[in-house]
Amino acid sequence: MTDVPNSADSPTAVKYSPLHSIHEQLGATFTDFAGWMMPVRYTSDLAEHHAVRTTAGIFDISHMAEIHVRGADAGAFLDFALAGKLSGIALAQAKYSLLLNEAGGIIDDLVTYRLADDHFLVVANAGNRFAAANALMERAAGFDVAVTDESDDYALIAVQGPVSRAILEATAGLTDFATPLDELKYYRETAATFHGTDLIIGRTGYTGEDGFELYIHVDAAAALWAALTVAGEPLGLVPAGLACRDTLRLEAGMPLYGHELNLTTFPVQAGLGRVVALSKEGDFVGRSAIESGPDAGARVLVGLAAEGRRAGRADYLIFNGDTEVGVITSGALSPTLGHPIAMAYVDDDVSEVGTELHIDVRGSRIAASVVSLPFYKREA
């Protein structure tokens, strides 16, 4: 056996979630994720995956970064700093966006919530916290805004799965919803309180299911986790780790920074051309590079589906006959679908849905077809 991670060699500067002791009590297995010691699974990543698809899972994603943007120019500033038109979103609306560099590459992918006319919350990936915060602060020059990285104040708990709303509605102490949850639409947020502590609840997630993300002060996080668990267990809620979060987001066709997205990939290659608001007025960082676009024939992100049980994984090469035409960025045996799936960058001329290609799985060739993304879509 190889590839068994050695849990003893973690760096000393490792960060711990405010919920770490709860995870230890639950018997979680931990992994180093972007410098954070986070739960990778509690019991079985397959069981946790299926729970999210059928009932619900509760995730600790406190490693995510929370950056506030406040000020009269907040909307105009984000229109300049990010690829999307954030000034155009309604109060309490959320929007997926990209932080680009001047060359059109992706510094991070983010979700931004509009908390007030002049106040936005930008949520960045843990591994890009400082890159994102620094870029936003640099770009703030000349705008009437204050950009503050408040990540250390926040815990972030995600409840994901078809019974998520019932769980939140049954959670003791969770009250004062500005918008009732049965009226809260997808990609909207509401203020609420938990035993007097303010929190923000977004109807957002990274699993392809209905669900909520709860932003709360670190001091109240353990009590909130406990209350959600008490309310949720009768409804089938289970603690869920990062392993199933990865297979869930892969099935849902959602990119993961560092795999599908990086500093040299253009949004259009990743299928995210719609996220870049080229029609918005004024300049934004990366606009001129995006307008020239990537080189003709640049590789594009596709979905691949195969038969059997051997999965192609990140960095495995894709072949068309004897010609190398691409590389996998994420792959797994899909727990929901029961067959291997992967996201891969392939040459433009072999990216049509239905194209038959091969994955080199450690020396053997596995047939795979280009399929449309996402692999899995929940029933409306």
Added chain:
Amino acid sequence: MAEKSQLQYTAEHEWVLVEGNIATVGITDFAAGKLGDIVFVDLPKVGDTVAEGKIVGEIESTKSVGELFAPVAGTIVEANDAVSDSPELVNSDPFGAGWLVKIEFTELPSMLSLDEYTALSGE
């Protein structure tokens, strides 16, 4: 299922049960736990000749791929078809129903005791 103390171990997180000139091989609970849910097992065929320390199979979980090394040189006399059909047996019963292969050998290399292996795996 044999007592853990009766088994020998390798640094590759395999256990070996020696009975006569037959070595039964599996992976440890530590290794299975680290891999996560095992979803695919690729084992050598009966009659294959294997060399000590060489890769003879693969164990895939949802998250990663582990390689199975032959802890002893010899001939595969049995492969556990049950784990090919139900890879989760390696998680649920790694020292019992989740065994992987039986190798007929002529010479046994030096392997680790349970205490030595436990110290190695940091459990």
